[in-house]
Amino acid sequence: MPDKPAAVLEVNGLKKYFPVRRGLLRRTVGHVHAVDDVSFTIGPAETVGLVGESGCGKTTVGRTVLRLIEPTAGSIRLEGHEISALSKAELRPLRQRMQIIFQDPFSSLNPRMRVGDIVAEPLKLHGDGGKRARRERVAELFERVGLRRAQMDNYPHQFSGGQRQRIGVARALALNPRLIVGDEPVSALDVSIQAQVINLLRDLQRDLKLSYLFISHNLAVVEHISHRIAVMYLGRIVEYTDKTTLFARPLHPYTEALLAAVPIPNPAVKRARRVVQGDVPSPLRPPPGCHFHTRCPYAEARCRSEIPLLREVQPGHQVACHLR
């Protein structure tokens, strides 16, 4: 047995606070704790799913990990290198190792560039070989993601949403990354096209041993593609475990509420639906104690004052709840 392989990504105590400015002088009047002490690891060829509702901070986690947004505090280790404090120049060679796929395939491709050039852009920036070599590499990538070589000279508007997302995937693959952050990569696609892209991502993981941080609000998609799943609520991870456990034995009341709310495409399944009441509170003024206590059916006095820490209640199953 070889040693346990080193993690591709290790995130520890990650925080991102955005200042809130008001008034004529744009004085800082407070901070939004978009990401508040988040820790997780992603192993080789592993997919970690990040789920939660809008404003929970999942997108900010993805972008901060890539240093597209500067973290306020915490450590980010990519293949063992601490990258949270690196300068732009120091970070540059490591950028090749981590890439991102965006949600909207319509706004993430430059409409005035040929798609072959879009995919070649990262190769050019990182100075890999000459023009001919680059073109050959792009052609390879096109075939890899299920597009034809002949389509390299077309413009983005000539492609459907699913094909554009494939172009986005090809661009992300260009520099042979180890880690790809997918920020809702299939959410804008039609159902019949979604399956094509999900299957493509899984095939690529199998063949290229890629690690994914897969951010989505769609629990069924996350369940399908992930190995482990972290559930976020208002900037914090509230539950983190392997997907089988999460769906079979969710421990956090918020996870329970999410699972109960997902509409199941099977009229034969009759569930006693318990709809969790209330809105997600504003991240500007999150409730004290456990952020979920305002909507939690089990909340007690202590939940309203004490922040529950994420702790391992069973091997590999972490929950942030006083009551579990």
Place this chain on the structure above:
Amino acid sequence: MKACLPPSPDKTAPAQTVSDRVLEVEELRTYFYTRGGLMKAVDGVSFALKRGETLAIVGESGCGKSVTALSILRLVADPPGRIVGGSARLDGVDLIELDAAAMRAIRGNRISMIFQEPMTSLNPVMTIGRQISEALILHQALSRTAAMRRATEMLQLVGIPEPQQRIREYPHQLSGGMRQRAMIAMAVACNPEVLIADEPTSALDVTIQAQILDLIGRLQKELGTAVILITHDLGVVAETAERVIVMYAGRKVEEAPVAALFASPLHPYTRGLLNSIPRLPSIERRSDGPPVQRLQEIPGIVPALSNLPPGCSFAPRCAFASDVCRQAYPRYEEKQGGHWAACWHSDKLAGAANA
């Protein structure tokens, strides 16, 4: 032309005639005349909506589900769109034939619609109360004070806390879920017979979506409104609808009671959709076999409406397609009791297990 529907009530009959069908759409055709060519966005769609029922229309972007709804309400922008044929009868009165003034008296009163994005459908510079009372003043001739009082009741009905205060607020002061509730309050203020909900929860978070779907269901029971639910989410369909229409490239390809459609789809497109969505096995309690490793894809892409293939529009993507499919559009017919489909090979699907 009426192949798909039993005889409709006599057009000259008074509107009060008790029929169990509140809305009957027949051979509706809405075309768009664009620089890219003629787009048959809705091409001969017929269906009937029973009083108090929930009918779902599902399909992917560009299938014509929203244009069908907009056509019924006569809200298709002309140009480029035009309703070129068919009828949509509300209690026997053909809406397509009505003049603008008569249509205005119906819209928001007897048929109303809620849209996907509440922020773009609410007027940002009018208070919630004024927007709700507008319809009441116009359609029910209420005084301003009475309309405001009724608007407050409506907000209460849709579960908005502190309605007296909310009534004076503007849309941006409400959360997404609350805005959608306000829009529903506006839509049901005049107690319409038909409510068309176009992707009412697609922009909302899943816990809020559950709240809004519950709300629509509760109002429907309390007010007896018939609901047309337009969505791409098969989960939402399974949990809320009684009957389902599946559309593809401007036409209806299948229609069935919800249980029959999910248990044994008779159109390959419907079957493809059902097989291509990821499931939650632990919640569905499906113990049949190992977890799905690979989703079944529908190959290819939705064809452009301006350039549909001859024959069946789905044939180029269909595993069952044969020569006849590529030549002639299949007849839309009743394959089993209450279960209609437009496919040459439905019998093969009915036999094959729905993996």
